[in-house]
Structure formats: structure tokens, C-alpha cells
Amino acid sequence: MSLTEPDTNSPPDDGLRSDQPPGTRRGRRTVLxxxxxxxxxxxxxxxxxxxxxxxxxxxxxxxxxxxxxxxxxxxxxxxxxxTVDGELGFGPTTAVTGRRVGTITGVPKTGDRIARGQPVYAVDAEPVPLLYGALPAYRSLVPGVEGEDVRQLEENLWSLGYRGFTVDDDYTEATAEAVADWQEDLGVPETGVLELGRAVFAPGEIRVDSVKATVGAAATAGGEVLTYTGRAKAVTAALDTTDQRLAAKDAEVTVTLPDDTTVRGRVHDVATVIEPATGPNEQPATKVEVVVALDDPQAQQAATPYALAAVDVTFTAGxxxxxxxxxxxxxxxxxxxxxxxxxxxxxxxxxxxxxxxxxxxxxxxxxxxxxxxxxxxxxxx
Structure with a gap:
């Protein structure tokens, strides 16, 4: 994936069929x-x-x-x-915000897939690569610091083929040398220090959902650059808070696709969200947002033809x-x-x-x- 100014004349090639918008299939149903x-x-x-x-x-x-x-x-x-309404897509979106000041010189295209070590975007002609990890970057990493974020960085360096250090929670001089080697290969200053904003951490490979920044725009601390999702197909559904018991972590569910094919799913993530009021006389609503993973390769294959689609999600209460x-x-x-x-x-x-x-x-x-x-x-x- 190369970082270029988005081509407004060509739609993103997602490899997916997007000719069936949500809401076009048979009427939704809710079993009570x-x-x-x-x-x-x-x-x-x-x-x-x-x-x-x-x-x-x-x-x-x-x-x-x-x-x-x-x-x-x-x-x-x-x-x-x-059975409740669900939306087939790639799961919830996450925003990438800049931490460096400069000029945006490269952005991906919507639908691009980005793997470990590949650039997410660029500032001042220097790439900001993707690294894997659940812990977001919150400080600069220099020799002498300790913590889980150090281990996370070292695991990435090891996976990218760099050696000469021990994977642990200590940022040693050996770690700094490996970081400098990595920076040389990236074409950025070889400081041996991972400054805040020099990498983006995500749990795994990402799919660019939307691009917020443009080439030539100012890069500011806290400015939103893009949003991303995971690469695998997933389903998002909303439950009333009274039905939260249905959304047990790793519980099995059944997903009915637009062509009435049923596939197995698993409750991957559960979060409480506040939906804003839609009218002056209404109150915000509290919902339980459930992300259903389609771990079965057959389920992924069955869902592939649909970029976005309305589906049914059936939870088993007992x-x-x-x-x-x-x-x-x-x-x-x-x-x-x-x-x-x-x-x-x-x-x-x-x-x-x-x-x-x-x-x-x-x-x-x-x-x-x-x-x-x-x-x-x-x-x-």
C-alpha cells in the first residue's frame, strides 16, 4: 500500500459487492x-x-x-x-489522531488494507507505520523506561525480523539499536527512540474506513487523520439494557444473511453506548452494542459478497x-x-x-x- 493523495475519480476497490444497501432485504423481526x-x-x-x-x-x-x-x-x-436487527460490515470504527506537528504528505485510500510495518500515513515525507498491540502509544520510548508498551514494541520489532535484544519490558541500549536499524529501513531519522506519534498501534491488520485528512493539510496534535476497522467481516447489533444477559462474551449466535443463509457467530465484544435523542421531546437511550465475530471461514466466505447489509442476529437466552x-x-x-x-x-x-x-x-x-x-x-x- 502506497501513501498517495486519494483519487477522487476512482471508487475504492474493496473486492466486495456494495450493490445491496442496508434495509433492502425482507422485513426485520424481533422475537420476544x-x-x-x-x-x-x-x-x-x-x-x-x-x-x-x-x-x-x-x-x-x-x-x-x-x-x-x-x-x-x-x-x-x-x-x-x-432475534434482533444487525448490520453486517467490518465491526466498529476506530479513529487515528495525529500526535506530530507538520504537513500531511501521504494518506491511504478508503478500503486499503494495512499490515504490520506498513505506513498508515506520512508527515513531512516520513511514514508513520502500523504496529500491533492493544495498548495505545502514550509516551516516547527511550532507553531506561520500563512497561508493557516496551514489550509491545519489542514484540513488533522481533516479528519484523530485528534481533539483538531480549523481548521484555525493559527498553535497553540493545532495544535502541534495533529501533535505529528499523528507522534506517523506514527512511526516518535513526534516533533509537520511538517518539510519540511515530507509529500507530492497532490490535491487528486494519482496513481504512474513511480518510479525514488531505495531502498538504497541516498535521496537528489531536487532529483526526482517518478511521479504520478490522479486516474480517463482523456484525454489529444493539440490544436493550434489559437484554444484556444475552450478550455473554464468547456466546454463540446465529446470523441470517440477506440470502437467508445462516452462519455461526460469536459474541466478540460488548459495550454500553448512549444514543443521542432524535427529537426535542425525547431522551437519550442507553443501548448495549454487541460485536459478533464470524470466526468460521465458511461464515466469512458466505458474508464476503456483501459490503454492508442488514442481517438478523439470533441470541440464545436459555x-x-x-x-x-x-x-x-x-x-x-x-x-x-x-x-x-x-x-x-x-x-x-x-x-x-x-x-x-x-x-x-x-x-x-x-x-x-x-x-x-x-x-x-x-x-x-
Missing amino acids: AGAAVTTVLAAVAAGVFVLRGEDDAGRPAQAGPLPPRTTEVTRQSLKDTR TRENVLTVPVAALLALPAGGFGVEVVTGATTRHVPVSMGLFASGRVEVSGEGLAEGTVVGMPK
């Missing part, structure tokens, strides 16, 4: 199965779940009016899922294997408190208190005395 407990309580308050008769739970079976409909207790696996379930509508509010079901045996019925577990897809996990697979229970009209 996780709110079933709240729904049940609200339905009780509204009188949806009512007893047919006045007998207490546990009273022997009585002959009388039968429920209008019945269903059977089933044994199955329940999976509580939540799973219960081989449990007894009934439709949520079969639950009754018992006079003594709690919930139960109306068990139907021939021409008689009795109310059986139940303990409830996972809610999913309109059904609820239940357990109670005498309940078994195939037990007939009442249902409302």
Missing part, C-alpha cells in the same frame, strides 16, 4: 419469547388466566363442566431465542433439554397463589399446582404432582 414471564403476570392481572370453578388446588377430582378445549403435556427441548411443557395459555391462576393446570381425566377435572421453568415459543416448562407426558390439560377457547 424472553418476556414470557412478564406476559404471564400481565395476563393474570388482566384476568386472562382464571379458574373454572372455586375448588382449591389439590382437591380430589370433581365432575362438572369440562374445559372447552384440551391439549397434552409434551416432553421436548425448549430453546429461548431472541436451553432446556427433555422437559415437560404445556402451552402458556394452559396456565391458570390459583386462588391460593401461584399457577397450575387443569388436568382432565375422563369426565372429571382437578387443578394441579405447577412450578414453571423456561418460556419459549409460546410454551413453558412445567413440573407438578402426577404430570407426565401425555397428561391431558384444559385450554381456554
Whole structure:
């Protein structure tokens, strides 16, 4: 990648198809199965779940009016899922701000990929290269200083092929000699010191998302030069704060692409963000931003044709294997408190208190005395 003034006559060659903008695929959907407990309580308050008769739970079976409909207790696996809108791209953007004063003499193009040791931009005809590391540069590194940032620099020097020093957290004279050799190869002053602003640190290879500076503009301390993303395809989704439990680090999710292909993803990063108010009478909203990594090579390949696209992200809130379930509508509010079901045996019925577990897809996990697979229970009209 060479640093040149951006060519305004040629769009960036991303190697990706960008002819399908976000929002053009089928309508978005949000599954709200996780709110079933709240729904049940609200339905009780509204009188949806009512007893047919006045007998207490546990009273022997009585002959009388039968429920209008019945269903059977089933044994199955329940999976509580939540599907939200997501955006397929390259994940969140990060800004690169200048730390040196001078003149911008080179910038990349939008879509450029930059690897370790390659220039991100140039000031006064001197390249500012990319180095890998999670810790941003915050001071000049000179012989005698110690710290994790020293180790980070030495790991990069070693990966670039420079030797003669020990990779540790001490900036020794041997480290300075390796830095001077590196600076000679870069064509910058061979000081043996890594001054603040002479390199950009990022977790790995980057993709230039947008270029803010122009060739010939003044380089100022704190001036934004460009923004970048990671190189791999990723999905960004926003959850309500009440759903933060879904976004467990490294949790598996399913991503549905615009062509209805489903691929596996993994929760890579979770952050709380404040969305500004959109109107004078609205308040800022707090959201949980989730970045989903598509680690599977097949997932990356399936996502490659789309530069940006709207997708569905399905989170799994809970799973219960081989449990007894009934439709949520079969639950009754018992006079003594709690919930139960109306068990139907021939021409008689009795109310059986139940303990409830996972809610999913309109059904609820239940357990109670005498309940078994195939037990007939009442249902409302």
C-alpha cells in the first residue's frame, strides 16, 4: 500500500459487492419469547388466566363442566431465542489522531488494507507505520523506561525480523539499536527512540474506513487523520439494557444473511453506548452494542459478497433439554397463589399446582404432582 493523495475519480476497490444497501432485504423481526414471564403476570392481572370453578388446588377430582378445549403435556427441548436487527460490515470504527506537528504528505485510500510495518500515513515525507498491540502509544520510548508498551514494541520489532535484544519490558541500549536499524529501513531519522506519534498501534491488520485528512493539510496534535476497522467481516447489533444477559462474551449466535443463509457467530465484544435523542421531546437511550465475530471461514466466505447489509442476529437466552411443557395459555391462576393446570381425566377435572421453568415459543416448562407426558390439560377457547 502506497501513501498517495486519494483519487477522487476512482471508487475504492474493496473486492466486495456494495450493490445491496442496508434495509433492502425482507422485513426485520424481533422475537420476544424472553418476556414470557412478564406476559404471564400481565395476563393474570388482566384476568386472562382464571379458574373454572372455586375448588382449591389439590382437591380430589370433581365432575362438572369440562374445559372447552384440551391439549397434552409434551416432553421436548425448549430453546429461548431472541432475534434482533444487525448490520453486517467490518465491526466498529476506530479513529487515528495525529500526535506530530507538520504537513500531511501521504494518506491511504478508503478500503486499503494495512499490515504490520506498513505506513498508515506520512508527515513531512516520513511514514508513520502500523504496529500491533492493544495498548495505545502514550509516551516516547527511550532507553531506561520500563512497561508493557516496551514489550509491545519489542514484540513488533522481533516479528519484523530485528534481533539483538531480549523481548521484555525493559527498553535497553540493545532495544535502541534495533529501533535505529528499523528507522534506517523506514527512511526516518535513526534516533533509537520511538517518539510519540511515530507509529500507530492497532490490535491487528486494519482496513481504512474513511480518510479525514488531505495531502498538504497541516498535521496537528489531536487532529483526526482517518478511521479504520478490522479486516474480517463482523456484525454489529444493539440490544436493550434489559437484554444484556444475552450478550455473554464468547456466546454463540446465529446470523441470517440477506440470502437467508445462516452462519455461526460469536459474541466478540460488548459495550454500553448512549444514543443521542432524535427529537426535542425525547431522551437519550442507553443501548448495549454487541460485536459478533464470524470466526468460521465458511461464515466469512458466505458474508464476503456483501459490503454492508442488514442481517438478523439470533441470541440464545436459555436451553432446556427433555422437559415437560404445556402451552402458556394452559396456565391458570390459583386462588391460593401461584399457577397450575387443569388436568382432565375422563369426565372429571382437578387443578394441579405447577412450578414453571423456561418460556419459549409460546410454551413453558412445567413440573407438578402426577404430570407426565401425555397428561391431558384444559385450554381456554
